[in-house]
Amino acid sequence: MEFLGYKREDGRFGVRNHVLVMASVCCANGVVEAIGRALPGVVTVTHAYGCGCGPEDLSVARRVLAGLIDNPNVGASLVIGLGCESLNSESLAEAAQCKLAEALVIQKAGGTATTRRGIEVATKFLEKMKAQERVPAPVSELVVGLECGGSDAFSGVTANPAVGAAADRFVHEGATVILAETTEMIGTPHILKRRCATAELGEQVERLVNEQEKRVRASLGELAGMVIAPGNIEGGLSSITEKSLGCITKAGTTLINEVVEYACRPSKRGLVIMDTPGYDIESMAGMAAGGAQLILFTTGRGSPAGFPAIPVIKVASNSQTYNNMPGDMDLNAGSIIDEGKAIEETGREIYDLSMRVAGGEQTCAETNRMAAFGYLKQGPSF
Amino acid sequence: MKSNALKVNESDNVAIATQAVKKGDLVIVNGRELFGAAEDVEPGHKIALLPIAAGEDVLRYGEPIVRATCDIGRGEWVHVHNTEPVPGDLKE
Numbered sequence: 001m002e003f004l005g006y007k008r009e010d011g012r013f014g015v016r017n018h019v020l021v022m023a024s025v026c027c028a029n030g031v032v033e034a035i036g037r038a039l040p041g042v043v044t045v046t047h048a049y050g051c052g053c054g055p056e057d058l059s060v061a062r063r064v065l066a067g068l069i070d071n072p073n074v075g076a077s078l079v080i081g082l083g084c085e086s087l088n089s090e091s092l093a094e095a096a097q098c099k100l101a102e103a104l105v106i107q108k109a110g111g112t113a114t115t116r117r118g119i120e121v122a123t124k125f126l127e128k129m130k131a132q133e134r135v136p137a138p139v140s141e142l143v144v145g146l147e148c149g150g151s152d153a154f155s156g157v158t159a160n161p162a163v164g165a166a167a168d169r170f171v172h173e174g175a176t177v178i179l180a181e182t183t184e185m186i187g188t189p190h191i192l193k194r195r196c197a198t199a200e201l202g203e204q205v206e207r208l209v210n211e212q213e214k215r216v217r218a219s220l221g222e223l224a225g226m227v228i229a230p231g232n233i234e235g236g237l238s239s240i241t242e243k244s245l246g247c248i249t250k251a252g253t254t255l256i257n258e259v260v261e262y263a264c265r266p267s268k269r270g271l272v273i274m275d276t277p278g279y280d281i282e283s284m285a286g287m288a289a290g291g292a293q294l295i296l297f298t299t300g301r302g303s304p305a306g307f308p309a310i311p312v313i314k315v316a317s318n319s320q321t322y323n324n325m326p327g328d329m330d331l332n333a334g335s336i337i338d339e340g341k342a343i344e345e346t347g348r349e350i351y352d353l354s355m356r357v358a359g360g361e362q363t364c365a366e367t368n369r370m371a372a373f374g375y376l377k378q379g380p381s382f
Numbered sequence: 383m384k385s386n387a388l389k390v391n392e393s394d395n396v397a398i399a400t401q402a403v404k405k406g407d408l409v410i411v412n413g414r415e416l417f418g419a420a421e422d423v424e425p426g427h428k429i430a431l432l433p434i435a436a437g438e439d440v441l442r443y444g445e446p447i448v449r450a451t452c453d454i455g456r457g458e459w460v461h462v463h464n465t466e467p468v469p470g471d472l473k474e
Contacts, residue, residue: 152426153398153425153426153427154398154400154426156390156443157388157390157398157400158388161390188445191445233462235426236398236399236424236425236426236427236428236461237426238428238440238447238448238460238461238462238465239447239448239465239467239468240467241445241446241447241448241467241468242442242447242448245442245443245445245447246443249390249443336388337385337388337400340384340385340413343390
C-alpha cells in the first residue's frame with residue numbers, strides 16, 4: 001500500500017510540504033507572528049522560552065525545535081532569533097541537514113525591519129514548495145503518533161480500541177507507531193513489559209513507568225490519586241490500572257520494539273514507546289520532533305487543538321461530543337455504541353482516513369488553523 | 383438487538399454500560415441478550431457478567447483492573463464500593 005508524499009533528501013517522505021517560520025526564543029515571537037499575518041500560507045512556531053532556563057531545559061527545547069525543522073512534513077524553515085539568546089537561531093538553521101533553512105537575527109537585521117526581510121525569504125520558500133510534486137511513497141515510511149486528551153468513560157471502549165486496530169494495521173504494513181504519555185501507563189508496567197520484543201526492553205519500560213509514578217507521587221503528594229481524578233471515578237473508572245489500560249489500548253496488540261527519550265527519533269519500525277508527559281501539548285511536540293508525520297488523537301470531552309505542520313486527526317469517543325463540536329472532530333467512534341458498529345470496522349475507517357490525510361486531505365484542526373505548541377520544561381526560569 | 387453494554391475483550395467478566403441501565407432491564411452485550419440487571423448502573427460504569435467471588439480479579443481488556451472485596455452477583459454494579467485496587471496500582 002502507498003500514499004502520495006513529498007520526498008526529502010534523507011529518503012523520508014512528508015505528508016505536507018510546509019514552510020516553517022520559527023522563533024528560536026520568545027523575544028522573537030512578534031516578528032514570527034507578523035510574518036505569519038502577511039503570509040498565511042506559512043506555519044508559525046512561537047513559544048515561551050529559548051532562554052532564561054538551565055542547560056537541561058535548553059537541551060530539550062533545542063531537540064524539539066531542531067526536530068520540528070527536521071520533520072519530513074517541513075520543506076523549508078526560517079528561524080528568527082533575537083541575537084543574545086541561549087538557543088541560537090543560526091545554529092538551529094545550520095543543523096538542518098539537507099534542507100532549505102535560513103536564520104535572521106533581529107539585533108543584526110534592524111529590529112522589526114527583520115519582518116520585511118523574513119517575508120521576502122518566506123515568500124521564496126513558499127514558491128519553491130508549491131513547485132514540488134507528491135510522489136508515490138510506501139506506507140512503511142509513515143510514523144504515526146498516538147495521543148489521548150480529554151478522555152471520558154468511553155474513550156477506552158470506543159475510540160482507543162478502534163485506534164488500536166488501526167495501529168495494528170500500520171505496524172503490519174511496516175510503519176512506525178508511537179505510544180507516548182508515560183503518566184497514562186501508570187498501573188500497567190507489568191503488562192507493557194510482557195509486550196516488549198526483548199527482556200531488556202521490558203525492564204526499560206518497567207523502569208520508565210515506575211519512575212514516572214515516583215515523580216507523580218513526589219510532586220502531587222496526597223493528591224497523587226488525582227491521576228485518577230474525581231471526574232474519572234464518577235465516570236465509572238475504578239482504578240488507575242483501569243484508566244491506563246484504556247489508554248494503552250490505542251497502541252493495539254503488537255510487540256513494543258523500542259523505547260525512546262522525549263523528542264528523539266525512533267530507530268526501529270513497528271510499535272515504539274516515547275517517554276512524554278500525559279499533557280497533550282508537550283506530548284504531541286515530542287512525537288512531532290521525533291518525526292511523526294500524523295497524529296491520531298482520541299478525545300471524550302473534545303479538544304480542537306492541532307499541531308503546527310502535523311495533521312492531527314480527532315477521533316471522538318462518543319456521539320454527543322462529535323455532534324457538539326462538528327467542526328472539530330474528524331471521525332465519530334461513538335457509532336460503536338449507537339449503531340453497534342464493530343471496533344474493527346471503525347479501526348478500518350480510521351486507517352483509511354489516515355491514508356487520505358497522508359495524501360493531502362485536511363483535518364478539522366488544519367482547516368481551523370488550531371495549532372497548539374509547547375514543549376516539556378522541568379526546571380525553573382532564571 | 384441494540385446493545386446497552388459493551389465488552390472489549392472475550393475474557394472480560396464485566397461489561398461497560400453505554401446508557402443508563404435500570405434494575406430489571408435486560409442487559410444486552412455486544413448484540414446478545416444475557417440477563418436482567420440486578421441494580422441500576424450509570425453509563426460508563428461496570429456490570430458483572432458472571433458472579434465474581436471476594437478476592438477474585440475483575441477483568442477488562444483481559445487484565446485484572448481491581449479485585450472484588452465481597453461476593454458480586456451477576457448483573458450487579460462493580461465499582462469502588464465493592465472492589466479494591468490490585469497490587470501495583472498508584473491509588474493505595
